[in-house]
Amino acid sequence: MSVIEEKTAAAPKSWWRTHSELGVCVFLFAVGVLVLVDALSIPTDFTQRGPVGPKAVPILVGSLLLLVSLLLARDVLRGGRGEAEAGEDVDLDAPADWRTVLLLSGAFLANAALIDTLGFPLSSAIMFWGAAYALGSRHLVRDPLIAAGVSLVTWFVFTVLLGVPLPGGPLMGVL
Template structure:
């Protein structure tokens, strides 16, 4: 039997590995809505600095910064950048191995740490670091909720929990966190008529007040 290597080459589209641009669009859209609400906010004459538009402006600038930085990161480093330049190679032996698998077989990938000797009961381990970060995040969320409001507090909590469980993509985590907390606040405020605390964003938009 002739041995060799099967080379699988796939031609990527422009959006290959760049689906996260959808998240970028969501962040920019949210920042645009907050910009419109901040500019349309009624500010009484003679209001002293910083005024009601100060903190919403900081939030808007932060969101634009996150959106632009995430867009640059996604465009520069798509998740599947290897598809065009590094074709996947599948050896004949691997194909034969897969061909020998029937419909009832199961493939599992485990790390050496997960392998437990026969007859030994796996030890129950508590990840104290993750637990402490999550508990600390929940405590902080309760403390800052009345001041910062739901949108910012819930977004921060989401980011902390994502970090605690091993995520190391801060820009993407922040973007998803802000979009998720905004959708929840919109659902409660505009959908159910139960406005969540607005905090420093009070009066920016009807669904945050």
């Protein structure tokens, strides 16, 4: 074992590293506050049918999010840790794969930027192919064909069968 490996193996993990689940607690708490603030701003100047108004479910969901975040934070601070799944073979001490994260983020951002100009089928095909590439697939013929097929089928199901309009781009002239 080298000197660097001995130092990193002997060094204790930081407090934030051992209590990383608190990040989930903060996220749940923030979402709960957002839901409650949004729910309390729902106007009540319309006719209500039944005893439950439009604020009831969002207030319940927001309150439950706050409760879960506080209970999870208490458990984490008392030493509780989530167990990895038995089938998971992830090395929790390995560094994050930022290249994959950035490629996936780029694929999603490209979809968001291109969906209005190219339409859903083309922008989603680019996103699906980009996600496959980011996750390691290197089939230069198969991946774009599958991405195009999945995006076309999805667009067709939503737009034609379900009646949910998605931007078609160049396909609008075809159908």
